[in-house]
Amino acid sequence: MPYRPQLADYGFLSDCRSGALVGLTGSVDWWCPSRFDSPSVFGRILDPTAGHWSLAPAGAGLPGHRVRREYLPDTLVLRTVHDTPDGSVAVTDALAAQPGARGHELGLNSPAVLLRVVEGLRGTVPMRSEFVPRPEYGLLTPYLHGLPGDAVLAAAGPVTLTLRAGVPLRPGDSRVVTPFRVSAGQTIGFDLSYAPAYGGPPTLLEPVAALAETVRAWQAFRETHRYDGRYAPLVRHSATVLQGLTYAPSGAVVAAPTTSLPERIGGDRNYDYRYSWLRDFAMTLRAFWVAACPDEASRLFAWVARSIGRIGDAPVPVMFGLAGERDISEHELDHLAGYADSRPVRVGNDAWRQRQLDVPGEVISAVWRLHHLLGTELDVELREMVIDLAGQVAATWHLPDRGMWETRDVDRHYVSSKVLCWVALDRAVRLAPRLGDRAEPARWARVRDEIRAAVLEQGWNERVGAYTGAFGSPELDASVLFLPVVHFLPADDPRMRATIGVVERELGTADGLVRRWSTDPAGFVLCSFWLVECLVMAGEHERGRVLFEKVVARANDVGLFAEQIDPDSGAHLGNMPQALSHIGLINAAWRLTDPTTA
The missing domain is CATH 1.50.10.10 (Glycosyltransferase)
Structure with a gap:
């Protein structure tokens, strides 16, 4: 069967500059690391070949595997617990906040690092990480180079990605498949850092410490806001989601962090919403x-x-780019099949001309x-x-x-x-x-x-x-x-x-x-x-x-x-x-x- 999770299976990660979607089975299927409207490095949500990073028990999706997940309170840090016949394991995912960021500093200088921390809860669980980067909406297959200290460099076109882990990484020709085991009480961290190919080096963070810092940054931000009306937990969570959809350097709020997810399966009303509408x-x-x-x-x-x-x-103009750009002309990515074969996949949005x-x-x-x-x-x-x-x-x-x-x-x-x-x-x-x-x-x-x-x-x-x-x-x-x-x-x-x-x-x-x-x-x-x-x-x-x-x-x-x-x-x-x-x-x-x- 083709890989096609339901859209409701996805959780949303944000560093208030970019967004990622991670599915119930532990696969990051969408991430545009530079900013919300930049090209993706993981785009499997729009095409099975457009890149992903899965991290889950080896038997994920098989009988006996159950998933529970939640956001840590007042954050967009997502904790997923996998219960398997061999035991239980938690994977906590986040886009890293700038170290020391508090209050309204959240997102102003985000380091563009995806954090994934695996924690053994019960028994010993066989795990599998599959890292398949495909920059430029899946057009590029990067060279993969092993680096000292259990790290892999993925470089292609304008993108440099550095994957580091607390377990050995062995790059293949086009992907890095990493089997490992995690036992109760054991913690293993992964971090994936983005940098432009011809800019400075990527930010390298210690995953467990950076995750704790990101939780503190989100919670400190939420503590500055008080809502005393009805349905307070729902309102606070939706306000946190809106903050996650905010491009912090300008204050613009994107309509959504994704493009071309269809209004009707198989239909063509598939538009790019990664802009800010007046x-x-x-x-x-x-x-x-x-x-x-x-x-x-x-x-x-x-x-x-x-x-x-x-x-x-x-x-x-009806809408603008995140830094106030006017011309966000639309074009189609013909090499992508679209979610559930719903073509076309569009980048840009010609409604700005209406x-x-x-x-x-x-x-x-x-x-x-x-x-x-x-x-x-x-x-x-x-x-x-x-x-x-x-x-x-x-x-x-x-x-x-x-x-x-x-x-x-x-x-x-x-x-x-x-x-x-x-x-x-x-x-x-x-x-x-x-x-x-x-x-x-x-x-x-x-x-x-x-x-x-x-x-x-x-x-x-x-x-x-x-x-x-x-x-x-x-x-x-x-x-x-x-x-x-x-x-x-x-x-x-x-x-x-x-x-x-x-x-x-x-x-x-x-x-x-x-x-x-x-x-x-x-x-x-x-x-x-x-x-x-x-x-x-x-x-x-x-x-x-x-x-x-x-x-x-x-x-x-x-x-x-x-x-x-x-x-x-x-x-x-x-x-x-x-x-x-x-x-x-x-x-x-x-x-x-x-x-x-x-």
């Missing part, structure tokens, strides 16, 4: 605010302001949310950005666009896009006293009211009995659940309440998942949490609580969500883990804590 911006800020992470919110805002820069006539009219609303809404942290006067660049974005919305709101789901067919007058245009001007009017002489609150208010009237008239479909996805369309779209969340309409408004009911009935599933539209194959986790918020805001607090608990029960065994979940099989689909899913959890938990929150 659409996610306000929701991310709200989640950081809820989870008591004000410094992360401020850093993320600074990244957005700098990335956008001066605004001209062209639409604001017109998506909701984006200014996300940005200005974020400024409004943070205005109490920004002092009595906004700085010049911030004032100019808000004024120019509001002016652009006032001039272009009537145009069709591609919508928040980034369709790749034709432009439409999406209801959610119009509502976010309303949000942009509504928040700009509120900010006007801080914006100086160039502000035009009277004009913005006039256009804002025009947009509202258009949505109320053209967004409502009498035959369907609901606000639908686009003007004049009978097709439902779960994005309209966002209307009460941004306070365009109260959730108990008769038409909004009817819309919530229709969406729940037509797009919902028995277990609480909500699809984006009728042809969507799976429930979209964020939309499911939006429904929770809508129910609570409509006064159905108990139904919202029950739905919330049904949705969170769909997380994998270590509390991670992909983008979508198949309602029948429970399989996770799409890129993994997905920031928006965890943002939705945090915001829904806070809505259950305080239904009146903004």
Whole structure:
């Protein structure tokens, strides 16, 4: 059988610069060591030949082998316990933190080292390590050279990897297979260090000590944040995942650490999510605010302001690279088969070229949310950005666009896009006293009211009995659940309440998942949490609580969500883990804590 674990089998490791995925059977099948959007050195999740590093009992996956795993508290350090007929062994995996890093230093100078520590718990267990590096998304097979002190150097193209272990390593032609045994009370460490081929040498760490230091760094970071609402363990864990998805040098949050994991097995909606979307911006800020992470919110805002820069006539880009790059043009990796033969595999994302009219609303809404942290006067660049974005919305709101789901067919007058245009001007009017002489609150208010009237008239479909996805369309779209969340309409408004009911009935599933539209194959986790918020805001607090608990029960065994979940099989689909899913959890938990929150 081809190697193809379920996406829910993966745990997520992060050093706040890059991410790795490790499966239940102990195989690291994805790691882009330079930064989240750099080429992988392990890519087996996208093709069986694209590289991996497995470390597990020799009989992993056979009868009698059971796996238990968990994150160490308030960390992204993953501990997996393997129970076998010969005994039990724990493998603890982490991407190393910089030695001595504490608080907000986490990730600023990560050493790009993957740590794996094996600990014997009971009996004597035969183990097997198989190290198969394949840099450049599997295009390169490196030379493997034995080094003194049980180490192997793997060098190819721009990549240098140094594997060290507490057991002898004997390199083959294209892989390093290492059988060994571990007994109760014995600890064996492995570390894999990345360095650019023509840069400095890789960082060499003592694995056991470095692992303990990484645990302390994560826990010290979490100790600086306090959340006092409902479902605190879930919120704290999702906030930790969001921090793990943060590129620490800039503060940008990636949508996911992976590319091209399919929305539908065998389908072609396979996109690269290793970038930062402005659409996610306000929701991310709200989640950081809820989870008591004000410094992360401020850093993320600074990244957005700098990335956008001066605004001209062209639409604001939908997304940016992690350091603010604009051009993230898309191309296909034809040599990769894709997860479960779901082609194409894409690098880059051409949605950055689209017109998506909701984006200014996300940005200005974020400024409004943070205005109490920004002092009595906004700085010049911030004032100019808000004024120019509001002016652009006032001039272009009537145009069709591609919508928040980034369709790749034709432009439409999406209801959610119009509502976010309303949000942009509504928040700009509120900010006007801080914006100086160039502000035009009277004009913005006039256009804002025009947009509202258009949505109320053209967004409502009498035959369907609901606000639908686009003007004049009978097709439902779960994005309209966002209307009460941004306070365009109260959730108990008769038409909004009817819309919530229709969406729940037509797009919902028995277990609480909500699809984006009728042809969507799976429930979209964020939309499911939006429904929770809508129910609570409509006064159905108990139904919202029950739905919330049904949705969170769909997380994998270590509390991670992909983008979508198949309602029948429970399989996770799409890129993994997905920031928006965890943002939705945090915001829904806070809505259950305080239904009146903004």
